[in-house]
Amino acid sequence: MMERMREGASSIWVKIILGLIIFSFVFAGVGSYLAGGSQQAAAKIDDREISQREFEQAYQNERNRMQSQLGDYFATLMGDPAYVQQFRRSVLDRMVNDVLIEQRANELGMRISDEQIRKAIVSMTEFQRDGKFDNELYNTLLRRSGFTPDMFAESMRTDMLRQQLLVAIQGSDFALSNELTALTKLEKQQRVIRDLTLNVAEFTKNADVSEDEIQAFYDQNPQMFTRPDQVKAAYIELSGEGLKTTLEVSEEDAKAYFDENQQKYGTAEQRQVSHILIQGDSSDAKAKAEELLAQLNAGADFAELAQSSSDDTFSAKDGGKLDWFERGVMDPAFEDAAFVLNKGETSTVVQTSFGYHIIKLDDVKESQVKPFAEVRGEITAELREQRAAEAFYDLQTKLAETAFEMPDSLDDAAAAVNAEVQLTDFFSQNDAPGVLATPAVMQAVFSPEVREDGLNSDVIEIGPEHVVVVRVEDARDEMVLPFDEVAGSVKQQLAAQQGEQNAQVKADEIVAALREGKTEILDAEGLSFSEAQTIGRSGADRMVAQVAFGLAKPVDGKSVYGMTRDMEGNMLIIALDDVIEADVEPVSADSQLATQVEQMNAQQDVMATLKVLRNTAEVSYPTLDTPAN
Structure with a gap:
């Protein structure tokens, strides 16, 4: 129980399932569930399909993420076809789980409001500049990723809906004080043990391997002796x-490079504008934008008109004002219009991929170049x-x-x-x-x-x-090595196998006799236990602790016996003589242990929920075996 609790509390599964899912597919698959099409399905969940294109997109995204984290090690793993197949299956399983969770949340009537989505987007660091939400950065990243604001908001709604269900499952778990106290007593419990070792090397040394056995093993296992x-x-x-350390760069070369590339060593000209956006590319959208421009030309207040009429709801609340930007950030048509305006001027109607804009230039920051002395080292490098x-x-x-x-x-x-x-x-x-x-x-x-x-x-x-x-x-x-060349290694291998088998048989015999109270077997075998030692659950030798704490509590002073192997593979017989209970204070339900227990229970609840959902749904993988590299 205690081992499972430790593993559960630190499990990566808990961190993934109960953490924010929102960015799992952002910019490489976010909104993939919105896409339709007639292509072959990679997975089917009842009447819902995950297309092969959606799967390959998510697979490539996860592969790129793992590559960036693990580098060459991951590249080596991906050289193994079996690992690639397992990796692909894990990605598709996750996508299926997402669909199942989403369906269950919808069945329960869970909903995500527009205001929740807005707050989530505004709080994302990916869309912030200097700690504040940057609407233009937001639009730029979406545009580069092939999404409209509506598509992204809908994908956010789906992800947050799944998260809502997972958080509900997590929040339903609790731990009682008496349960936590009992767990703490188990954690701090100590056990008094003795041990004795049966050295496998001694059994191997005494193994009797005949020439016929060596020959037979060689004949029956040619693949083991095949040289590739x-x-x-x-x-x-x-x-x-x-080469980098052998090349010199003169002062003259560095200065010449600085003079030719001054734009690289300073701040580009920045502009701050306010805008009014009318989404769409229809004639009605253009006509509405031109009507608003006419109102501005007639003296209407730009900020008030942006608040009441702009489809960019984020900037509209601030009178249409956007953060500072430089060339290369905004839509090209938007930039071209903004960078020809003088301070205070308003543009004509400008069409971009987002719709029709009216732009007002609020302020300008002129470009500045750093001194050569400040960037000399950078240029030299x-x-x-x-x-x-x-x-x-x-x-x-x-x-x-x-x-x-x-x-x-x-x-x-x-x-x-x-x-x-x-x-x-x-x-x-x-x-x-x-x-x-x-x-x-x-x-x-x-x-x-x-x-x-x-x-x-x-x-x-x-x-x-x-x-x-x-x-x-x-x-x-490739060839099978001659018998004479490998006979020695075959004999050693067979002797090692026989030695392990004989050691296991002897250990079983001794443990069986000790459990029957026949301790005289130790004298007959010339063996004796070590001095008694007291160990905790997280003792230095994990295998010994695992066996010792798995044995029943001794009754009437009679030792209990178990068996394991040590780090060298020798047989280790353990005698449990006594159990020392810990005296602990009652543990509060608000303690760190309570949190760990709740997380472990939450992990089990999530896994159980997914198991039920999978068992009650028709899930199939028609194209899972399609190769991909």
Whole structure:
């Protein structure tokens, strides 16, 4: 119980399920459930479908997220087709769970109001600048992601509806004081134990393995003694990292670069405007915008008209005022209109992808350039980076040309780029050394041109400014190793198996005798328990603690016996002599432990709810096995 509580309290499942789901699919799948179409379904939930396109979009989004977190390690995992299949299934399962939760929330009559959505959007840090909601940043991010404000708001409504149900499940759990006190007593309970070890190595040393057994095992398991296809390789590795420290940048070069690129080292001109937006691209929308412009030209107050008539409800509350922006942030047509206005001027009607705007220029911040002395270091580093890249690609080109022109050796190519040819011992595709283990390099090494024809490979990019050219110096085909060559290792393997089996049998025999009170077996075997020791539930040896705290409490002073293995694989017999109960004060229902118990119960409730929903729905995965990389 205590182990489950610890695991539940820190479970990533709890953190994911009970955390905000809102941004799970933002910008790469948010609103995917709104999309329709006749394409084949990746999953079906009753009458609801998740299309293959929706699934692939969510899969790619999750893959990109994992890649950014785990880097090369995740790339290695994705090289395993079985892991890819498991990963795809987990993404689709999550999407199915989302649909089930949404359906259940709708059945219960749960609703999300427009005001709740507005408050949630305004509070998102992704849409804030300097700690405040930025309407233009909001619109820009949505536009770049292919969403309209209405689409995004509807996807938010769906996500918040799921969250509402999950929070309701979480909030329904509680822990009683007497329950928490009992758990605390269990947590602080101690146990008095003794142990004795049966050394598996001794049983292995005494194992009797015949030549016939060795031969039979060899004959029955040829795959265990098959040497895979192997090669010896020579390769040249070229990296641009070291070039950066060898290149110098003069003061004159840095100053010239500064003069040519001053826009990079200062603040661009910024403008603050107010606008009135009429959404849509119809003639009626344009006519309404022109009517409002006529009212402004006749003397109407811009802020009052924005408050009463603008479809941009966020900025309308502030008279249409937007935050400061520079070129490259807003819709191009909006920017072009805003940047030709003089302070206080109002534009004509401007059409963008959002609708029709009327723009008033409120203020201007002129561009400013930092002094050269302040950015000298930055420029020097940038020029060194640029020149190192240029030098690297020059060497890469020379390496590629020479390796191609002299395909029977890497010596000329190495001399051309002032590098060394590195040699390997024999290796297979599963144990390639260093950079050669990269999938692209492995594919080249075992290609017919390189492995069989003995040619140099093309230049293979294994990272930014990091390339390899490889050739096969020697190769040997897959073969079953001769019996004489492996007989010794087979004997050791069989002896180890027999030793473990014999140790297990002896341990079972001893434990059975001890449980019957026949302690004389210890003298007969020349064994004895260690001195008694008192351990806690989180003792130094987790396996020992797990067995000791799983044994029944001794009755009438009679020890209770259990068995496990130690870290070396030896058999470990444990005698539980006594249980020491802890004397604890009553635990409050407002304590940290109460929170942990409630979280554990919430996790179980969520999982149970999903299980029921899945059992009562018709869920199928028509295209789950479709390959994707």
